[in-house]
Amino acid sequence: MAKRTAGGQEIDPSVYSNNYTEFTVKKKASPKIILIRAGMLTVYVAIALVIFLKLWWLGAIVGLAFIAALYFTWPLTNIEHQYTLSSGNWKFETSYGPRSTVVLDKKIKDMKKIAPFTSADADLLKNANKVYDFRSSPKQTEDIFYATFQDGYKDSLILFQCTNKAQKILKSYNKENTVTVETLRY
Numbered sequence: 001m002a003k004r005t006a007g008g009q010e011i012d013p014s015v016y017s018n019n020y021t022e023f024t025v026k027k028k029a030s031p032k033i034i035l036i037r038a039g040m041l042t043v044y045v046a047i048a049l050v051i052f053l054k055l056w057w058l059g060a061i062v063g064l065a066f067i068a069a070l071y072f073t074w075p076l077t078n079i080e081h082q083y084t085l086s087s088g089n090w091k092f093e094t095s096y097g098p099r100s101t102v103v104l105d106k107k108i109k110d111m112k113k114i115a116p117f118t119s120a121d122a123d124l125l126k127n128a129n130k131v132y133d134f135r136s137s138p139k140q141t142e143d144i145f146y147a148t149f150q151d152g153y154k155d156s157l158i159l160f161q162c163t164n165k166a167q168k169i170l171k172s173y174n175k176e177n178t179v180t181v182e183t184l185r186y
Helices: 031-054 056-077 119-127 164-173
Strands: 020-026 079-086 089-096 099-107 111-116 131-133 144-151 154-161
Touching (some): 020 164, 056 089
């Protein structure tokens, strides 16, 4: 439960803890998501028009059904990624509107390398067993780090936006495999 100040505002629990932080990134709408949204709207409007033209007296019900369909499906195109660092555990979740699923849950100490992602590291993307991309878009380069871990016979790769506090926690739980920088924005 979050603590509250005298004014009733909630206080982020990570402010008081040295080994806890969380960070959320809203995924930017990619061309694929924009096409899905346009397709959804087209289908909804087409169905509404066909029903309205054939059965004009059902117009109000069709309008309500259109609004209900939009209400329940549109949030699924709003994607957010969140990671939580807590007592040596690292959990990544992806939210599609109101639904949230845990994508990855690892120990920080199990990471083979945690470092800033540069263009020189592009080969890691090709050679990875699996790439977990938690950036807001594939073009984002600011404050992006990568982490590698053993996954079967090959290494898997995590791409994420790092904060100053996250960097300190990662360093404290995996000192020998973490590379830090001083120029993080958050």
